[in-house]
Amino acid sequence: GAVVSQHPSWVICKSGTSVKIECRSLDFQATTMFWYRQFPKQSLMLMATSNEGSKATYEQGVEKDKFLINHASLTLSTLTVTSAHPEDSSFYICSAATPGTSGGTYNEQFFGPGTRLTVL
Amino acid sequence: GENVEQHPSTLSVQEGDSAVIKCTYSDSASNYFPWYKQELGKRPQLIIDIRSNVGEKKDQRIAVTLNKTAKHFSLHITETQPEDSAVYFCAASRTGKSTFGDGTTLTVKP
Numbered sequence: 021g022a023v024v025s026q027h028p029s030w031v032i033c034k035s036g037t038s039v040k041i042e043c044r045s046l047d048f049q050a051t052t053m054f055w056y057r058q059f060p061k062q063s064l065m066l067m068a069t070s071n072e073g074s075k076a077t078y079e080q081g082v083e084k085d086k087f088l089i090n091h092a093s094l095t096l097s098t099l100t101v102t103s104a105h106p107e108d109s110s111f112y113i114c115s116a117a118t119p120g121t122s123g124g125t126y127n128e129q130f131f132g133p134g135t136r137l138t139v140l
Numbered sequence: 141g142e143n144v145e146q147h148p149s150t151l152s153v154q155e156g157d158s159a160v161i162k163c164t165y166s167d168s169a170s171n172y173f174p175w176y177k178q179e180l181g182k183r184p185q186l187i188i189d190i191r192s193n194v195g196e197k198k199d200q201r202i203a204v205t206l207n208k209t210a211k212h213f214s215l216h217i218t219e220t221q222p223e224d225s226a227v228y229f230c231a232a233s234r235t236g237k238s239t240f241g242d243g244t245t246l247t248v249k250p
Contacts, residue, residue: 052236054236054237054238062242062243063229063240063241063242063243064184064229064240065240066237066238066239069237080141111181113183113184117236128172128174128186128189129174129186129233129236129238131183131184131185132183133182133183134181134182134183136181
């Protein structure tokens with residue numbers, strides 16, 4: 021299957037600082053990537069859909085000015101958590117979807133290894 | 141939007157027994173239903189998936205069934221082994237955007 025990498029794998033920062041997380045598709049071009057957040061013992065919650073060359077689509081309740089997403093190339097999407105606070109501490113996971121076989125429907129998602137963010 | 145409900149939240153079985161996890165979804169336009177296994181601190185791993193034009197799919201000890209009319213799908217694991225212990229998530233997807241269930245923590249006792 022396709023390989024998706026994420027960097028960094030973990031980060032600890034002080035409250036008020038910004039943190040950038042990179043998501044790369046290593047062996048295929050991903051026109052669409054997804055960003056999820058997962059709190060301990062909870063499910064994956066979709067934050068936003070990142071489209072190459074256009075603005076990201078945010079899910080309801082996700083602050084677009086706080087979670088900045090940039091999808092500048094077909095292999096790289098970045099998530100920047102601005103002015104991070106302790107409540108932003110979470111496991112952030114990206115995924116890239118492969119184009120489907122008909123009608124442009126995207127099928128299987130390939131997940132990155134995740135980034136553990138801890139805000140002190 | 142899509143709503144996915146998953147049951148049970150925890151499941152404990154004896155090694156060798158079968159395990160069944162069930163999910164329901166609300167959006168009739170969802171057409172792709174993957175199941176993921178996630179170990180602590182790691183990424184979700186796809187274990188099996190099914191598309192809306194298929195009613196059942198099997199891969200060795202794992203099978204998934206889909207009832208489009210009732211909008212529910214199930215994961216079946218037979219001959220469970222201790223290494224099957226993990227959190228399992230179902231998801232319903234349309235055009236790549238997935239909504240996940242809340243997860244089932246499966247424990248297989250040796």
